[in-house]
Amino acid sequence: MAYKWEIRLSGTGGQGVIKASVILAEAALIDGHNAVQSQVYGPESRGSATRAEVKISDSKILMPKVVVPNILLCMSVQAFNKYAYNISDGGLMILDGDIGIGEEPPRVQVHRRPIIAIARENMGDELYANTVALGLINKIASLVSDDSMFESLERNFSARLLAANIRAYRLGLEAASHL
Amino acid sequence: MANVRLVQGNVACAMGALAAGSTFYAGYPITPSTEIAEHMAVALPKIGGIFLQMEDEIASMGAIIGASCTGAKAFTATSGPGFSLMQELIGYAAMTEIPCVIVDVQRPGPSTALPTLSSQGDVQQARWGCHGFHSIIAIAPSSIMEIYYQMINAFNLAEKYRTPVIFLMDEEIGHLRERFELPDNYKPEIINRKKPESDLEVYLPYINDQSNGVPPMANFGDGYRYHISGLTHNEKGFYSSVPSVVDTEIRRMVGKIEDNVDDIAQFEEIGAADCDILVIAYGSVARSAQEAVETMRADGLSVGLLRPIVLWPFPTDYFTKACIGKKAVVVAEMNLGQYAREIRRVVHTDIPLKSLTRVDGEFVYPDDIIDAVKEVL
Numbered sequence: 001m002a003y004k005w006e007i008r009l010s011g012t013g014g015q016g017v018i019k020a021s022v023i024l025a026e027a028a029l030i031d032g033h034n035a036v037q038s039q040v041y042g043p044e045s046r047g048s049a050t051r052a053e054v055k056i057s058d059s060k061i062l063m064p065k066v067v068v069p070n071i072l073l074c075m076s077v078q079a080f081n082k083y084a085y086n087i088s089d090g091g092l093m094i095l096d097g098d099i100g101i102g103e104e105p106p107r108v109q110v111h112r113r114p115i116i117a118i119a120r121e122n123m124g125d126e127l128y129a130n131t132v133a134l135g136l137i138n139k140i141a142s143l144v145s146d147d148s149m150f151e152s153l154e155r156n157f158s159a160r161l162l163a164a165n166i167r168a169y170r171l172g173l174e175a176a177s178h179l
Numbered sequence: 180m181a182n183v184r185l186v187q188g189n190v191a192c193a194m195g196a197l198a199a200g201s202t203f204y205a206g207y208p209i210t211p212s213t214e215i216a217e218h219m220a221v222a223l224p225k226i227g228g229i230f231l232q233m234e235d236e237i238a239s240m241g242a243i244i245g246a247s248c249t250g251a252k253a254f255t256a257t258s259g260p261g262f263s264l265m266q267e268l269i270g271y272a273a274m275t276e277i278p279c280v281i282v283d284v285q286r287p288g289p290s291t292a293l294p295t296l297s298s299q300g301d302v303q304q305a306r307w308g309c310h311g312f313h314s315i316i317a318i319a320p321s322s323i324m325e326i327y328y329q330m331i332n333a334f335n336l337a338e339k340y341r342t343p344v345i346f347l348m349d350e351e352i353g354h355l356r357e358r359f360e361l362p363d364n365y366k367p368e369i370i371n372r373k374k375p376e377s378d379l380e381v382y383l384p385y386i387n388d389q390s391n392g393v394p395p396m397a398n399f400g401d402g403y404r405y406h407i408s409g410l411t412h413n414e415k416g417f418y419s420s421v422p423s424v425v426d427t428e429i430r431r432m433v434g435k436i437e438d439n440v441d442d443i444a445q446f447e448e449i450g451a452a453d454c455d456i457l458v459i460a461y462g463s464v465a466r467s468a469q470e471a472v473e474t475m476r477a478d479g480l481s482v483g484l485l486r487p488i489v490l491w492p493f494p495t496d497y498f499t500k501a502c503i504g505k506k507a508v509v510v511a512e513m514n515l516g517q518y519a520r521e522i523r524r525v526v527h528t529d530i531p532l533k534s535l536t537r538v539d540g541e542f543v544y545p546d547d548i549i550d551a552v553k554e555v556l
Contacts, residue, residue: 022356025185025357026185029184029358034357034358036355037355037356038351038355038356039354040295043295061357062469062470062473063466063470063545064466065542067544
């Protein structure tokens with residue numbers, strides 16, 4: 001059973017891909033869709049391969065996990081090597097920097113942006129890369145309305161971090177429109 | 180959509196406990212259950228409740244039993260290694276008939292195994308983990324809303340039957356986040372333990388004259404003086420080794436649950452009555468099973484789903500009847516066939532039973548279940 005959006009966000013523990021997936025799934029709920037969010041990670045809190053998954057649909061979502069995503073984000077070489085060849089034909093692949101150059105799988109739409117560098121250079125901290133990635137993905141795929149995303153950011157970040165994350169999200173939106 | 184929230188299974192569990200009126204949590208954090216402790220640590224002090232982080236799981240059980248004796252609705256949460264440690268005191272709670280709820284968010288085992296992955300390996304431990312003659316109630320929810328509602332049910336059953344109740348989640352459902360939305364003005368039905376009405380001097384805490392086998396329970400501080408012991412006891416609660424007394428008390432304790440299986444059992448059925456192949460699954464795996472069954476039914480196959488929500492007490496008659504006339508039964512679970520073994524016991528020997536098992540920490544996917552059904556079709 002295929003759901004409308006089956007999204008896999010992959011990277012390294014500590015990059016915030018789980019947090020990004022939570023924000024995206026909650027935004028989808030606010031938008032009036034159904035959504036489930038799950039993750040796979042190791043016993044370590046940082047440094048291991050991490051993947052987070054979101055399914056978005058207007059029907060009831062039963063099996064919660066993503067088997068073959070139609071959107072895949074890779075934020076580390078390790079994650080690319082593990083997940084890059086498991087994506088549906090015509091799927092969207094979003095890659096950070098020069099990850100997997102020349103090794104992109106066929107029949108996918110590859111969008112490559114310096115996500116981590118954008119966070120580092122504009123926000124002064126790579127930790128914002130997950131929110132930059134959210135803006136980028138949402139601009140490319142139009143998953144949820146920006147209003148719902150802002151509401152979700154507000155629900156998922158403390159007041160202290162909200163403004164910076166909204167800025168990071170907007171950087172992601174802008175990054176989608178130019179190379 | 181202001182009321183709609185994305186809520187994690189473990190958080191829904193804690194929210195359900197609070198909705199049930201829980202005011203006491205004692206536990207030792209362990210993956211994949213830790214978010215329950217985290218949520219209770221924040222929530223309980225705000226309502227005047229008590230959160231205790233204990234030195235281990237044995238002490239955690241002791242603390243919730245003691246708290247329950249004072250009238251508090253008390254619970255703990257753990258995973259496999261901690262659940263093993265809790266068994267002796269779960270038996271103590273069963274023997275002394277003290278209501279409490281034990282959440283086990285299952286991960287693969289034995290021992291520490293795969294802390295961050297999912298399993299349903301504690302199904303038989305939930306039933307038989309503590310030694311001796313006892314019955315138990317165990318509930319296995321499949322969605323975030325069901326976790327919330329069934330956690331309220333877990334406390335209600337604990338109070339109604341004066342028994343420990345095992346809330347058997349798995350990592351997949353504990354860490355899953357999905358839609359959480361309560362109806363407007365939702366107010367849960369809350370059941371509280373029956374209190375004694377007798378004079379202070381004549382209270383019998385383990386009296387055997389109730390129609391459903393559950394004696395009234397006085398809380399510490401109510402004024403009743405009585406004795407609580409893990410030794411076999413008479414109606415007053417004092418040690419007895421008189422065979423007729425022991426036999427009567429043990430059979431009442433077991434019977435109060437087993438004889439009320441119709442009140443306790445809950446199921447969901449999808450086309451189960453008139454199908455050729457019946458799929459049985461529970462917890463997170465039931466979601467894959469439902470997706471598989473719906474896919475196969477759309478393809479014209481005669482397949483149905485039976486999802487037990489309460490795993491124990493085991494409703495023997497129900498399962499026997501549900502399987503009559505089937506061409507085959509498929510039981511899918513993340514263990515080596517713990518519930519399949521129970522189903523096999525009660526299904527007519529002429530009916531083939533396929534036990535679909537998984538123990539590597541990976542999920543049971545719809546395709547796995549479709550393949551298993553096609554094997555027996």
